[in-house]
Amino acid sequence: MKRVAILISGGGSNMVRLVESMTGDHPARSCLVLANDPTAGGLAKAAALGVPTATVDHRTYPDRAAFEVALQAELDAARPDMLALAGFMRILTEPFVRQWQGRMLNIHPSLLPKYPGLHTHARAIEAGDAEAGCTVHEVIPDIDAGPILGQARVPVRPDDTPDRLAARVLAQEHRLYPAVLRRFAAGRRERLDLPPVDAMD
Ligand code: GAR
Secondary structure (H helix, E strand, O other), X not given: XXXXXXXXXXXXXXXXXXXXXXXXXXXXXXXXXXXXXXOOOHHHHHHHOOOOEEXXXXXXXXXXXXXXXXXXXXXXXXXXXXEEXXXXXXXXXXXXXXXXXXXXXXXXXXXXOOOOOOOHHHHHHHOOOOXXXXXXXXXXXXXXXXXXXXXXXXXXXXXXXXXHHHHHHHHHHHHHHHHHHHHHHOOOOOOEEOOOOOOOO
């Protein structure tokens, strides 16, 4: 059984879906939910699901390296085999990423390689894109890059706002991430493209 630590910064809706998926014959179990912000709403949700939680508040460290030493110490205590970034909004340095490369996944709310970074939905609308979506990928030192493990697509509607589009994409994140994590934990690296769901809004 693989042990998975999930890193969050906010509400943790993806984290909840991942934790809930890891039951029965799933090849992994969550061993820790770790936040870089003590006010992250996901911490209480993880505790309610019976998952150990930890906080490493990045604001209390002088630099990224010191923050990551503390992060690694929490991870060492929980002994994860792999990490799942789920709305984790801190940039990780190359030495930290190298330590976990091949064992660390991220979900990003765009169809990478389009729109790495922030404000993905506003950028897709601004560009006049007909579709948007989300990507689960392996983490490498470059931001929002790395081998793509899966994508799910949604239409961009003429009256979309960034918030409306974000909600439509988030529903697909909740389908995609558990499906990819399950395959990855079983040692499968081939790309998963989820079929679109009709009439989802
Ligand atoms: C999700 O949309 C996720 O894709 C995004 O943050 C949101 C977190 O929501 N991640 C990034 O933008 C990473 N660069 P959640 O806390 O409800 O899972």
